[in-house]
Amino acid sequence: MPPRPILRASRDGLVLAGLLFGVYLFVVVAPAQGTFGFDAYAYWSAGAGDPYAVTAGRLGAFTYTPVLAFLFAPFQLLPWWQFAWLWTALLLATTVWLGWRWTLAVLAFPPVAIELYHGNVHLLLAAAIVLGFRYPAAWAFVLLSKVTPAVGLTWFVVRREWCHLAIALGVTAALVAVSVVLDLARGGGLWAGWLASISSTAGGTPLNQTSIPVPLLVRFPAALVLVAWGARTDRTWTVPVAATLALPVLWVSGLSMLAALAPILQRRPGLTDRG
Secondary structure (H helix, E strand, C coil): CCCHHHHHHHHHHHHHHHHHHHHHHHHHHHHHHCCCCCCHHHHHHHHCCCCCCCCCCCCCCCCCCHHHHHHHHHHHHCCHHHHHHHHHHHHHHHHHHHHHHHHHHHHCCHHHHHHHHHCCCHHHHHHHHHHHCCCHHHHHHHHHCCCHHHHHHHHHHHCCCHHHHHHHHHHHHHHHHHHHHHHHHCCCCHHHHHHHHHHHHCCCCCCCCCCCCCCHHHHHHHHHHHHHHHHHHCCCCHHHHHHHHCCCCCCCHHHHHHHHHHHHHCCCCCCCCCC
C-alpha cells in the first residue's frame, strides 16, 4: 500500500489538474470557440415563440416540459449576457453547496467544469436528488426536466414510503395542470410540441453531439436494478448514480450529477434521512 504522503500528493495533483482544466475552458476555449453557455441559451430563449421549434442538438434547442418553459419565460426580460452570468452563478453556488468541504474536489471533476461551461441543469438535478430524500417535492424538477432520472423514485417504492412518493408525484401533477391551463390560454400546442420533440430524439444522440454511446434501453434497466438494490440495503449513494445512468442521453457533462455523492458521503445532517 502506497505511503500516505504519496496518496495525498496524488490526490492534490489530480485536484490541481482538474482545476486547471476548468480554467482552460473559461480562459482559452470560451474566447476561441464562443460556446460558453451553449445549453443555457436554450433556457433563456425558451419564452420566445415556440420553444420546441429548434432541432435537438442545435443552439437554442429546448427539450424540457412546458412547465419549465413557462418558468424560464420571464428571463427574456434580461439581456442574454446577464442571464448567462446569473445562471453560471447559480450553478457555481449549487456546486459549492453540494461540495461543501469537498468543493475544490468537486470543481476539479472535469464533467463539473464542462457543465459550468455549457450551463446545463445536471448540477441542479444533483441538488434536487439530494434534497429529495427529505423533501420529496424536489423530485418534481427531475420529472419535469430530464424525466428518466426520476428512476430514483424507485427508492420510495421499494421502501414503501408512499407518502414521499405521493408528494413527489402530486407536486409534479399540480405543476403540469397549471402549465396545461396556461398553454390553453395562449392557444395550446406546447405539450404536443414537447412530446414530438422527445419522440424524435429518444434513444439517440442529437445532431453533431458526442455522448457515451450506451443506449438508454440498456442503461435504464440497470439503473432500476441499482436503485432497487440500494433501497433494500440502505445505500443512498445508489440513487444519484442510478439517476445519472438513466439520463436520456449520457453526455460527459451529465456525469456532473455524481456531485450529489459529495453531501451523501459526507453524511451532511439535514439533507438526507439516511447516510
